[in-house]
Amino acid sequence: VTDFQFDPETYMDLMAEEVPGYPRLQAAVGQATTGERPVRRILDLGTGTGVTATTVLERHPEAALVGVDDSEAMLSHARQVLPGDVDLRVGRLEDPLPTGPFDLVVSALAVHHLDGPGKADLFRRVAAVLGPQGRFVLGDLVVPDDPADVVTEVDGEFDTPSSAADQVRWMADAGLAARLAWADKDLAVMVGDLPP
Numbered sequence: 001v002t003d004f005q006f007d008p009e010t011y012m013d014l015m016a017e018e019v020p021g022y023p024r025l026q027a028a029v030g031q032a033t034t035g036e037r038p039v040r041r042i043l044d045l046g047t048g049t050g051v052t053a054t055t056v057l058e059r060h061p062e063a064a065l066v067g068v069d070d071s072e073a074m075l076s077h078a079r080q081v082l083p084g085d086v087d088l089r090v091g092r093l094e095d096p097l098p099t100g101p102f103d104l105v106v107s108a109l110a111v112h113h114l115d116g117p118g119k120a121d122l123f124r125r126v127a128a129v130l131g132p133q134g135r136f137v138l139g140d141l142v143v144p145d146d147p148a149d150v151v152t153e154v155d156g157e158f159d160t161p162s163s164a165a166d167q168v169r170w171m172a173d174a175g176l177a178a179r180l181a182w183a184d185k186d187l188a189v190m191v192g193d194l195p196p
């Protein structure tokens with residue numbers, strides 16, 4: 001088990017260095033949250049310094065957002081950049097999620113810290129907190145089909161990505177209508193909609 005912790009002061013430099021597609025991934029996550037479905041309440045898993053939450057709230061400015069992250073240091077930075085009524089909670093993705101229903105559950109670059117069974121378990125719990133017409137948007141580092149597409153080196157301990165295909169399947173196993181919405185080498189955005 002690693003004791004690595006993100007440092008909010010150096011976080012964006014780390015992303016620029018290790019995840020060059022970071023801005024495109026955030027944009028693709030934001031794009032995937034749009035559609036006909038009403039978005040009034042959002043859950044952001046692995047909020048960090050608030051970049052994903054900011055991107056998503058730009059698309060849904062009237063929505064209320066609950067953010068969860070296991071790092072109080074990262075959340076204290078997010079509190080400085082997000083609106084005051086955003087509800088940020090210290091918590092682990094492995095633990096029970098905040099009470100739903102949510103119209104949208106979103107997560108960027110956090111779920112790859114869980115192993116395969118941990119991801120599948122999280123997806124079942126996400127499906128359970130989605131409200132009618134709810135959507136799960138997951139943007140993350142993935143294991144690409146072609147090893148030549150690896151951009152971000154992973155240690156296999158703190159970073160344990162899975163393939164996009166496996167994650168779409170685990171979303172489907174959780175009862176969601178799942179698809180790959182965007183991909184660029186070892187980054188992907190997967191979407192799971194709660195069926196009517």
Ligand SMILES: C[S@@+](CC[C@H](N)C(=O)[O-])C[C@H]1O[C@@H](n2cnc3c(N)ncnc32)[C@H](O)[C@@H]1O
Pocket residue numbers: 006045046047048049050051052068069070071074091092093094107108109110113
């Ligand atoms: C790479 S940052 C992503 C933050 C933000 N979503 C973004 O895209 O910039 C990953 C965040 O997930 C959090 N995290 C990692 N594993 C976690 C876990 N098991 N439970 C809760 N938070 C976790 C870290 O503390 C960190 O803030």
